[in-house]
Amino acid sequence: LTEPAFDQLLRQLREADVEFVLVGGLAVNAWGVVEVRRTWTSSWRLVPTTPFSIAAELASGRRVAIETDLGLLDVVQGLDGVPDYPELRSSAVETEILGVKVAVCSIDALREMKRAAGRPRDHVDLEDLDAAGN
Amino acid sequence: LQRLRKDAERPMSVNLAEGIALSHQLMRFTGAARRT
Numbered sequence: 001l002t003e004p005a006f007d008q009l010l011r012q013l014r015e016a017d018v019e020f021v022l023v024g025g026l027a028v029n030a031w032g033v034v035e036v037r038r039t040w041t042s043s044w045r046l047v048p049t050t051p052f053s054i055a056a057e058l059a060s061g062r063r064v065a066i067e068t069d070l071g072l073l074d075v076v077q078g079l080d081g082v083p084d085y086p087e088l089r090s091s092a093v094e095t096e097i098l099g100v101k102v103a104v105c106s107i108d109a110l111r112e113m114k115r116a117a118g119r120p121r122d123h124v125d126l127e128d129l130d131a132a133g134n
Numbered sequence: 135l136q137r138l139r140k141d142a143e144r145p146m147s148v149n150l151a152e153g154i155a156l157s158h159q160l161m162r163f164t165g166a167a168r169r170t
Contacts, residue, residue: 006154022150029153032142095146097154104146131135132142 009070011100021085021092021103023076023113028125030095030104032132081116083109107134 006026013020022030064075076082092103105113111129114122141149 006157026150026153030146030150032144032149033138034141034149034152034156093146095150097147097150104150128138132138134142
């Protein structure tokens with residue numbers, strides 16, 4: 001990666017009419033828990049980066065991590081505990097980031113995913129969301 | 135705890151922007167560490 005620019009990445013996704021809902025660390029941020037340890041982390045795990053192989057990976061229904069010039073795009077799908085897209089989208093909350101409209105998963109969906117993931121970090125996130133009053 | 139509650143009262147867009155800014159800082163830091 002060079003200079004990460006997640007806001008530009010979100011803008012480009014919107015401009016390309018890609019439908020998505022923010023989940024994970026950024027959703028935790030959006031719901032009021034903003035600390036360095038909650039933010040997106042970099043990942044060294046990569047998938048093949050040719051467009052063809054990315055499309056094949058996405059079509060497989062598995063989770064795909066795509067490293068772009070603007071930052072890591074972690075496409076979460078097909079994981080236990082992650083609701084399917086229509087369900088996630090129907091309860092999502094719309095917000096705007098630097099002029100870009102994005103959908104953030106609902107607090108209930110976020111909690112459900114965190115409980116399902118069950119990692120120590122997820123338990124801490126749940127505690128912090130409780131403490132924040134969410 | 136107070137900080138968490140104050141942050142949670144802010145608009146979602148503000149928290150999201152701050153989260154992205156912190157992520158950028160963190161990744162710059164880890165990128166620099168990786169290069170050294």
